[in-house]
Amino acid sequence: MKPDRKADPAFDTAWLDIPDPVRHPIGTRATAVAAPRAPSLDRRQVHRRRLTALTLSVVWPIVIVAVWGLRHDAGDIFGFLAGQSALWMALLVVSAAASVARGRRGLGAPIAAIELAVIGAPAVFLPLALVWLPEGAGDFAGIGTLKQLGACVGLGLLVLLPMLAVSTWALRRAFPSGAIWRGGALGAACGLAGAIVLTLHCGITIGGHIALAHGGPIVLAALFGTLAGSKLGRA
Amino acid sequence: MTPEDSLDQAMDRYAQGDETAFSVLYAGLELKLRSFLTRLTGAPPAAEDLLQETFMRIHRARGGFEPGAAVVPWAYAIARNAWLDHVRAAKVRGRGSADAKEGHQAPPAEVTTGPEADSEQLLIARETASLVEAVLTRLPVAQREAFVLLRYEGMSVVEAAEVLGSTKSAVKLRAFRAYEALRAALGPKREMQGGGDEA
Numbered sequence: 001m002k003p004d005r006k007a008d009p010a011f012d013t014a015w016l017d018i019p020d021p022v023r024h025p026i027g028t029r030a031t032a033v034a035a036p037r038a039p040s041l042d043r044r045q046v047h048r049r050r051l052t053a054l055t056l057s058v059v060w061p062i063v064i065v066a067v068w069g070l071r072h073d074a075g076d077i078f079g080f081l082a083g084q085s086a087l088w089m090a091l092l093v094v095s096a097a098a099s100v101a102r103g104r105r106g107l108g109a110p111i112a113a114i115e116l117a118v119i120g121a122p123a124v125f126l127p128l129a130l131v132w133l134p135e136g137a138g139d140f141a142g143i144g145t146l147k148q149l150g151a152c153v154g155l156g157l158l159v160l161l162p163m164l165a166v167s168t169w170a171l172r173r174a175f176p177s178g179a180i181w182r183g184g185a186l187g188a189a190c191g192l193a194g195a196i197v198l199t200l201h202c203g204i205t206i207g208g209h210i211a212l213a214h215g216g217p218i219v220l221a222a223l224f225g226t227l228a229g230s231k232l233g234r235a
Numbered sequence: 236m237t238p239e240d241s242l243d244q245a246m247d248r249y250a251q252g253d254e255t256a257f258s259v260l261y262a263g264l265e266l267k268l269r270s271f272l273t274r275l276t277g278a279p280p281a282a283e284d285l286l287q288e289t290f291m292r293i294h295r296a297r298g299g300f301e302p303g304a305a306v307v308p309w310a311y312a313i314a315r316n317a318w319l320d321h322v323r324a325a326k327v328r329g330r331g332s333a334d335a336k337e338g339h340q341a342p343p344a345e346v347t348t349g350p351e352a353d354s355e356q357l358l359i360a361r362e363t364a365s366l367v368e369a370v371l372t373r374l375p376v377a378q379r380e381a382f383v384l385l386r387y388e389g390m391s392v393v394e395a396a397e398v399l400g401s402t403k404s405a406v407k408l409r410a411f412r413a414y415e416a417l418r419a420a421l422g423p424k425r426e427m428q429g430g431g432d433e434a
Contacts, residue, residue: 015414018421019360020387021368022273035249035257036294042252046298106304107312107397173296176312178400235296235313 046170053170057163061193064159071203077134084132084199088125092192095121099185100171107177114181121188122218125195129210143208152202152209156194156217163190164221168228176235183229184222191221238263239307246306250297260306261290267307267388268314274383275318277372285321289314311388312398315380322376363421370420374413381406382413 041049074081098117101109108114133140143149167186175182194217202214242263249256268289272282292313300309371379377399384395385406396406 015386015410015418018386018414018417019363019367020274021277021364021371022270022387032258033261035254036291038291038294040295041298043250043298043300043302044252102301102304103397105394105397106301106306106309108400110402111396111400112402171299173292174299176296176309176316177398179316181400234316235292235299 046174050170053166056166057190057193060162061159061197064155064197065200068155068197068201070200073134073203074200076136080132080134081200084129085196087128088192088196088199091121091124092189092196095185095189095192099182099189100174108175108182111178111181114178114185118181118184118188118222121185121192121222122215125192125218126211126215129195129199129214130207133205137205140205140207142206143212144204144206148204148209149213152198152204152213153216155201156191156198156214157220159194159197160187160190160217160221161224163193164224164228168232171233173233173235175229175233179229179234180226181229183233184226186229186233187221187223187225188218190225191218194218194221239305243304243306246297246300246304246309247302250300250302257294260293264290264307264310268310271311271383271388272314272318274371274387275315275380276321277368281321285314285317288317288321292317308390308394308398311384312400315398318380319376366420367417370417371413374416375409377401378409378413378416381409382417385410386414 071081095117098109098114103109164187167190168183171186195214198214198217204210204213242260245256245259245263249260265286269282269286272285272289273279276282276285289310293310296313300306371382374382380399381395381401384390384398385392390398392403392406395410396403399406
């Protein structure tokens, strides 16, 4: 690695004046060092594990929609459902890609891009979900009943928590740097999967309900993701 | 092919399950990581423990090393994680930066030790090195790691930001604050030496 001093003229000559407090340790081990005996996955095993996690993460929301069913007006608003699902899916892919991207040198995408993905997921979802309603939508004001809120938040968590668990399992020790934000982006992606399921399942168009019950799980998932990234994803 | 390219290839082989590549990796990374950890901890014994911990983490994370990635910054990032966990554990135990306080100070550096070395010059250099180390260990963790990577490990701001999982501007700011603290501490000493510090 060559010093990139040109980009930082302020540091150029001035701080080279600060001496190195540590003499370079001398004498490397003469004998060959054997690899640790602790179990560790090689690349093929890691890829297999990630493929398994990806498959489960795709199948699980489909199973949930199949079991819980589509919203009652699904047949009349196919274009709306397809459009919103595609948009949330695009956000999901961006968040997931920000989390697992290799980056220029294997340390992940630039942290600013990952932060943008984590914050951008709910920030884009909320206004669009509130503005973009199906034709013939009912009342918008209010937050609906607590039972409705609880049911949708519960369903969102039912979708995202297993996805986040299996993704964390697949990405164990995969983040040498930026683990908190990368975990957050992974969580946001899982939260958006929950939002897609809720869009397909729940026909309530009340603004407060959409914001809290459909958008809330995205925020919760991002927070859970930061925790998972910091505790389990860090290499 | 540069030494870093051959190290990347060794890591690539190790990630694919070739256990024999570990000794190549160890030989290529040991010196860099030990220096880095010694500068961070200010204590060679703690650095030695962290070095072993770092190689264990490299071993456990090897499957996630992507083809075409660079092993040196990847290993630095893992070493830094090991150090951060060490710092946090020490805080939980209420020891603070106990490593450097326990008398395990790192040996002074960049000192001419040959027969031509003037004993007074040697003493001054040692005192200066000790002062730098003392100030470094008092600095906030974020400032210390940014300064060490940029000043002593020769990384660019972009590379340091990647290793630290931070933005370029944040890394620059932290390193500059560390530099100001060091300069403030070294200033009076240099004036006493008659050289001043106009850098």
